[in-house]
Amino acid sequence: MEKVVNEIKNVVQKLLDDEENYSGWYIQKEFEKQGIKFSRTTIANLRSKKTSIEDAKFETIVNLYNFAKTHENKNKE
Known part of the structure; x- marks a missing residue:
């Protein structure tokens, strides 16, 4: 579980x-x-x-994570 949490935090931080x-x-x-x-x-x-x-709201982090995952290849093209 900690691995998943760290992955989410890393993606959002990026x-x-x-x-x-x-x-x-x-x-x-x-x-x-x-x-x-x-x-x-x-x-x-x-x-x-x-x-x-x-400390951010769970919903905020989930939304930012989903945004980051859907846009992660956008600037690589």
Whole structure:
């Protein structure tokens, strides 16, 4: 179980670290297309470490993880 949790945290952290390709605005707009309300402030707080991944809402981390997994090959093309 710990291996899965670490995988999720690593994927989400990579997404958060990739501000050049995934701005808060871009992530928010992509979620809006799916009907998911998502705040750029949430992303900014995670990026600036005001909120840690461990302290974020479960739903937030799951959404970011799914976003990262569906977009991970986008910039490799």
